[in-house]
Amino acid sequence: MEMEDHTKMSWKEDNVLAQLHNSVDNVTNAVGQAFTNPSEQFIQQAHKMIEHADRAVENAIKNQGQTDPILSLQKELNQKKEDLNTLH
Structure with a gap:
């Protein structure tokens, strides 16, 4: 994110976006792990x-x-959902 964009956003907006980014990163990691080890635990x-x-x-x-x-x-996120659905 460029600095000029950063200054236009309020701290709260920035925080919401950061949380969303983290959530999507977590999905990417979890889906990757499910593909590597497609056990029920990792899929869940x-x-x-x-x-x-x-x-x-x-x-x-x-x-x-x-x-x-x-x-x-x-x-x-929607792409990762589709990816995960191919495991079932």
């Missing part, structure tokens, strides 16, 4: 991370609207 963990990230997306949209960074992360 990935689903939990996805549920958490879905809530983070809803929260971000509620607080900030459908901004490009949020929609981009939502798209990434």
